[in-house]
Amino acid sequence: xxxxxxxxxxxxxxxxxxxxxxxxxxxxxxxxxxxxxxxxxxxxxxxxxxxxxxxxxxxxxxxxxxxxxxxxxxxxxxxxxxxxxxxxxxxxxxxxxxxxxxxxxxxxxxxxxxxxxxxxxxxxxxxxxxxxxxxxxxxxxxxxxxxxxxxxxxxxxxxxxxxxxxxxxxxxxxxxxxxxxxxxxxxxxxxxxxxxxxxxxxxxxxxxxxxxxxxxxxxxxxxxxxxxxxxxxxxxxxxxxxxxxxxxxxxxxxxxxxxxxxxxxxxxxxxxxxxxxxxxxxxxxxxxxxxxxxxxxxxxxxxxxxxxxxxxxxxxxxxxxxxxxxxxxxxxxxxxxxxxxxxxxxxxxxxxxxxxxxxxxxxxxxxxxxxxxxxxxxxxxxxxxxxxxxxxxxxxxxxxxxxxxxxxxxxxxxxxxxxxxxxxxxxxxxxxxxxxxxxxxxxxxxxxxxxxxxxxxxxxxxxxxxxxxxxxxxxxxxxxxxxxxxxxxxxxxxxxxxxxxxxxxxxxxxxxxxxxxxxxxxxxxxxxxxxxxxxxxxxxxxxxxxxxxxxxxxxxxxxxxxxxxxxxxxxxxx
Amino acid sequence: xxxxxxxxxxxxxxxxxxxxxxxxxxxxxxxxxxxxxxxxxxxxxxxxxxxxxxxxxxxxxxxxxxxxxxxxxxxxxxxxxxxxxxxxxxxxxxxxxxxxxxxxxxxxxxxxxxxxxxxxxxxxxxxxxxxxxxxxxxxxxxxxxxxxxxxxxxxxxxxxxxx
Numbered sequence: 049x050x051x052x053x054x055x056x057x058x059x060x061x062x063x064x065x066x067x068x069x070x071x072x073x074x075x076x077x078x079x080x081x082x083x084x085x086x087x088x089x090x091x092x093x094x095x096x097x098x099x100x101x102x103x104x105x106x107x108x109x110x111x112x113x114x115x116x117x118x119x120x121x122x123x124x125x126x127x128x129x130x131x132x133x134x135x136x137x138x139x140x141x142x143x144x145x146x147x148x149x150x151x152x153x154x155x156x157x158x159x160x161x162x163x164x165x166x167x168x169x170x171x172x173x174x175x176x177x178x179x180x181x182x183x184x185x186x187x188x189x190x191x192x193x194x195x196x197x198x199x200x201x202x203x204x205x206x207x208x209x210x211x212x213x214x215x216x217x218x219x220x221x222x223x224x225x226x227x228x229x230x231x232x233x234x235x236x237x238x239x240x241x242x243x244x245x246x247x248x249x250x251x252x253x254x255x256x257x258x259x260x261x262x263x264x265x266x267x268x269x270x271x272x273x274x275x276x277x278x279x280x281x282x283x284x285x286x287x288x289x290x291x292x293x294x295x296x297x298x299x300x301x302x303x304x305x306x307x308x309x310x311x312x313x314x315x316x317x318x319x320x321x322x323x324x325x326x327x328x329x330x331x332x333x334x335x336x337x338x339x340x341x342x343x344x345x346x347x348x349x350x351x352x353x354x355x356x357x358x359x360x361x362x363x364x365x366x367x368x369x370x371x372x373x374x375x376x377x378x379x380x381x382x383x384x385x386x387x388x389x390x391x392x393x394x395x396x397x398x399x400x401x402x403x404x405x406x407x408x409x410x411x412x413x414x415x416x417x418x419x420x421x422x423x424x425x426x427x428x429x430x431x432x433x434x435x436x437x438x439x440x441x442x443x444x445x446x447x448x449x450x451x452x453x454x455x456x457x458x459x460x461x462x463x464x465x466x467x468x469x470x471x472x473x474x475x476x477x478x479x480x481x482x483x484x485x486x487x488x489x490x491x492x493x494x495x496x497x498x499x500x501x502x503x504x505x506x507x508x509x510x511x512x513x514x515x516x517x518x519x520x521x522x523x524x525x526x527x528x529x530x531x532x533x534x535x536x537x538x539x540x541x542x543x544x545x546x547x548x549x550x551x552x553x554x555x556x557x558x559x560x561x562x563x564x565x566x567x568x569x570x571x572x573x574x575x576x577x578x579x580x581x582x583x584x585x586x587x588x589x590x591x592x593x594x595x596x597x598x599x600x601x602x603x604x605x606x607x608x609x610x611x612x613x614x615x616x617x618x619x620x621x622x
Numbered sequence: 623x624x625x626x627x628x629x630x631x632x633x634x635x636x637x638x639x640x641x642x643x644x645x646x647x648x649x650x651x652x653x654x655x656x657x658x659x660x661x662x663x664x665x666x667x668x669x670x671x672x673x674x675x676x677x678x679x680x681x682x683x684x685x686x687x688x689x690x691x692x693x694x695x696x697x698x699x700x701x702x703x704x705x706x707x708x709x710x711x712x713x714x715x716x717x718x719x720x721x722x723x724x725x726x727x728x729x730x731x732x733x734x735x736x737x738x739x740x741x742x743x744x745x746x747x748x749x750x751x752x753x754x755x756x757x758x759x760x761x762x763x764x765x766x767x768x769x770x771x772x773x774x775x776x777x778x779x780x781x782x783x784x785x
Contacts, residue, residue: 167636168639171636171639171640171643172643172647175690176690177636179635179636196690230690231693231785232631232632232690232691232692232693233690354688355684355687355688356681356684356685356687356688359677359680360681
């Protein structure tokens with residue numbers, strides 16, 4: 049029997065759980081835990097410069113690897129700084145375990161120094177939370193936290209740990225709990241066979257079908273199965289922003305992604321479909337536009353591991369509660385050997401889709417001419433060429449995020465790492481940092497803007513400390529582009545606080561940390577600069593790319609319209 | 623439509639706040655709420671009455687089920703059920719009104735459980751409509767204080783909400 053203090057139990061548990069990196073920031077209430085981490089060398093702690101970055105870094109790792117990310121912060125401000133990162137993970141269903149120090153048990157409720165009720169603060173943005181009440185509970189509670197975070201519909205779990213629970217003087221028996229059972233939590237492991245059969249019958253009879261798949265296929269590790277199923281049926285597929293890469297975007301059956309800034313052909317196909325096969329997607333308002341005008345002729349099959357996502361905003365005709373991977377596999381076995389009822393109808397459907405593809409060709413942006421200011425879209429296209437479409441691309445939030453998603457072509461899942469649900473500016477850079485540390489031999493690039501980057505740029509210091517060689521492509525339009533776009537469209541171009549006065553000289557700023565910065569002004573400088581940036585995988589390089597501040601993201605759905613109501617450029621709408 | 627949802631949940635700190643928080647967070651509505659441990663001290667039974675159309679009630683039950691602390695739940699209004707609420711009312715009882723309070727309490731099969739020279743404390747159980755009717759009858763006599771437990775309920779017949 050092994051006796052360990054609460055703090056040593058935490059360190060040992062993380063080792064036994066196979067946690068390699070934990071992101072955090074020390075403080076009074078967490079010091080026993082930090083001391084325990086110091087006395088071992090298996091779990092590597094990464095000292096960030098702000099707790100929000102710790103959560104984003106762990107989240108980025110979780111998105112890229114499919115494993116839970118792990119964070120350690122102290123009580124009070126340490127924990128509240130982590131809140132935005134927890135909410136970001138919650139909205140995108142990302143597995144995250146956040147260990148928060150807390151003041152001593154006997155002080156809780158007394159407004160003690162650095163005391164915050166973090167379980168209360170985070171309650172609406174976690175999958176679950178625990179407060180440790182006795183050191184002997186620690187192994188079991190931590191096992192539950194990792195189990196809950198990673199299974200079913202994944203999400204963040206907060207564990208609140210009062211300082212006296214980790215006191216070095218009190219020792220208790222430690223056994224790593226290999227398995228955990230919770231009577232109140234039994235995530236569904238397969239979908240209803242009858243419903244799946246019904247869905248497949250509809251699929252085989254459909255004349256204008258379209259797959260609409262989301263982040264659930266990525267977190268559910270079902271993209272291989274999805275690709276098989278879609279190829280067997282020959283149907284078009286569109287994904288959500290979160291689902292990008294679950295089906296190879298370079299394949300002709302892929303229409304790109306859908307929604308507010310989704311592709312023209314995706315939104316047109318959805319609107320005119322007679323059958324929508326939604327898998328691991330949640331009919332978010334940025335996808336559906338006005339739900340009362342949503343896809344008027346379509347029957348809807350909706351597969352989701354979370355029953356509360358089904359029929360939440362749009363009524364499903366065939367609801368299937370189950371994990372995307374097992375449901376897709378069952379669909380594949382039912383489809384095998386069968387043929388669709390009307391191949392002619394499907395051929396006509398593809399002709400229609402190809403017409404839509406041709407209609408939007410060349411409309412969405414005009415490339416810059418030599419010597420002119422760059423268009424952000426062509427920067428992303430060049431980035432995709434230089435990295436052969438194989439990089440991990442993280443983004444912040446705004447126009448650059450949409451351009452990155454539109455113009456980088458992803459053929460693999462877990463490669464576009466973006467805050468889709470919460471839309472957190474500041475996410476991209478620390479997320480890239482977390483990914484690069486875990487995938488050091490891959491290219492990891494953060495596509496950002498000068499607004500978002502300044503929200504988390506203190507992490508340059510962390511990258512310096514640990515030698516993290518991420519690339520940063522700053523699409524610098526000297527304004528908050530998406531806000532500005534909305535002001536152009538809805539506020540007669542009154543640009544209230546959407547421009548950035550007093551931007552730093554990014555070149556000098558980056559050099560102050562000892563990194564390389566390259567400023568890019570024109571098209572002929574672009575690819576050489578990118579080649580240079582990506583020449584060394586282990587060096588952080590910052591590209592400050594000056595882009596057209598007047599550019600808008602198109603297509604853009606018209607507010608309160610249907611899926612097909614879109615602006616295609618500043619002068620053209622559907 | 624009004625629904626009575628009964629929930630079996632882990633008798634853990636924070637469990638109640640998760641249930642209540644869910645209602646405000648998702649813009650659902652709570653009419654009454656009632657909670658106590660069951661014969662198994664590790665479980666609490668919580669009964670909530672709420673108002674909403676079928677779509678809202680479906681979302682409420684799905685989201686409640688999703689809470690990790692919730693073990694099982696039933697929408698009692700989907701079947702035959704027994705619904706009870708307990709209420710204590712302090713009423714002025716002076717002069718002729720003293721007899722009137724007692725008579726009205728008897729009509730409603732309520733009991734006077736405490737007495738002072740100037741007031742009666744009356745205890746009454748029943749469904750919410752009976753309690754409302756009793757309050758209406760007592761109102762002209764001078765109600766001083768009302769304490770209601772909120773609705774508790776159980777299904778009729780063989781149906782059992784247990785692990």
